[in-house]
Amino acid sequence: MTYELLDSTTLASAASSVTFTSIDQSYGDLVVVVNCETSANESFHWEVNNDADYNTNYFTVWMRGGNNNVASSTSSNLLGFLGSSMSNAILQFMDYSATDKHKSVLLRSNTTDNYVYALAGRYADNAAITTIKVLNKAGSTTFSAGSTFSLYGIAK
Amino acid sequence: MSFVLLGILNSQAAGGGAAGDFELLETTTLASDTASVTFSGLGSYTDYKHLQMRIVSQTDRSSPGTLDIISVELSGDTTSSYRRHVLNGNGSSVSSSSGTLGGRNYIGYTNAVNQGADNYGTTVADFLDFSNVNKNTVYRSFSGFTNSNASEIMLFSGSNFVAEALTSLKFTPELSSNFTAGSRFSLYGIK
Numbered sequence: 587m588t589y590e591l592l593d594s595t596t597l598a599s600a601a602s603s604v605t606f607t608s609i610d611q612s613y614g615d616l617v618v619v620v621n622c623e624t625s626a627n628e629s630f631h632w633e634v635n636n637d638a639d640y641n642t643n644y645f646t647v648w649m650r651g652g653n654n655n656v657a658s659s660t661s662s663n664l665l666g667f668l669g670s671s672m673s674n675a676i677l678q679f680m681d682y683s684a685t686d687k688h689k690s691v692l693l694r695s696n697t698t699d700n701y702v703y704a705l706a707g708r709y710a711d712n713a714a715i716t717t718i719k720v721l722n723k724a725g726s727t728t729f730s731a732g733s734t735f736s737l738y739g740i741a742k
Numbered sequence: 743m744s745f746v747l748l749g750i751l752n753s754q755a756a757g758g759g760a761a762g763d764f765e766l767l768e769t770t771t772l773a774s775d776t777a778s779v780t781f782s783g784l785g786s787y788t789d790y791k792h793l794q795m796r797i798v799s800q801t802d803r804s805s806p807g808t809l810d811i812i813s814v815e816l817s818g819d820t821t822s823s824y825r826r827h828v829l830n831g832n833g834s835s836v837s838s839s840s841g842t843l844g845g846r847n848y849i850g851y852t853n854a855v856n857q858g859a860d861n862y863g864t865t866v867a868d869f870l871d872f873s874n875v876n877k878n879t880v881y882r883s884f885s886g887f888t889n890s891n892a893s894e895i896m897l898f899s900g901s902n903f904v905a906e907a908l909t910s911l912k913f914t915p916e917l918s919s920n921f922t923a924g925s926r927f928s929l930y931g932i933k
Contacts, residue, residue, distance in 0.1 A: 589763075656836040657835075658895075660888075660893060680864045688858070688860050688861050704897060706886020712860055740796070
């Protein structure tokens with residue numbers, strides 16, 4: 587099958603992060619779909635392979651619109667700004683199982699009462715992606731119970 | 743809302759769908775540097791309503807160039823004036839632009855090999871109702887890359903104001919000679 591659900595989680599209680607582990611290496615791209623509420627309006631982030639060296643290994647450029655303004659900047663591993671009203675995010679990890687490329691990510695995220703984001707990220711390592719984590723780096727803001735997280739594989 | 747429609751609306755992939763509703767049609771992964779990549783015979787995919795291209799690419803542009811542009815030629819049309827609109831962020835500001843180009847159109851931005859041999863750019867593009875002969879050919883794409891000298895995130899719309907079925911896609915680097923080995927172009931059909 588070309589486009590297949592690999593894993594899915596619905597939070598039974600609040601959590602500051604969600605991790606997909608032991609990711610099947612037989613697909614070309616991965617897609618993570620997040621539909622969530624959070625305990626506060628806050629920046630959230632992406633992490634792969636349990637590598638928390640954000641300032642060295644992660645690069646992201648973003649643009650956003652909302653609240654009557656637009657902006658663009660860079661960040662280490664920003665996923666976007668999620669909020670206590672419904673939010674969503676879609677992360678696309680391209681050629682995630684290749685071992686001769688940095689890992690490129692295209693991201694879109696939205697909060698219903700703040701911003702719409704488009705982002706391009708890069709994990710500057712050739713290792714295949716085996717785990718993906720979405721989190722609030724500060725750890726103080728949580729995903730609310732009922733938030734859903736789904737991982738899909740796309741064949742290449 | 744169906745998973746397939748959700749996937750379209752959420753730009754370049756969400757949801758998924760039942761078996762066969764989103765299918766890999768062709769993939770080209772370059773074994774050596776190559777001047778262009780063409781998918782011909784799209785007329786054989788009319789069982790599908792939409793097409794999606796997923797591209798991981800890099801070009802052989804030399805320094806001081808820090809990025810490259812991916813151009814696309816639709817249905818072998820090298821004479822029409824293609825049109826585009828672009829929204830992009832470069833890490834400092836957001837800008838919007840539009841333009842026309844003869845015989846081809848921009849569809850994404852990507853990395854130049856001189857910015858790191860392992861560093862690629864990515865583009866996901868959707869061609870909606872591609873086989874309809876009564877509509878102008880249009881696409882939208884989502885593209886981005888980062889390197890130590892430039893970073894871009896872009897949303898494109900492109901069109902060729904000719905009402906015809908889309909029969910082929912030809913991708914070329916706009917500012918250099920070749921896509922580098924390892925670049926990957928995958929074509930999907932969506933019902």
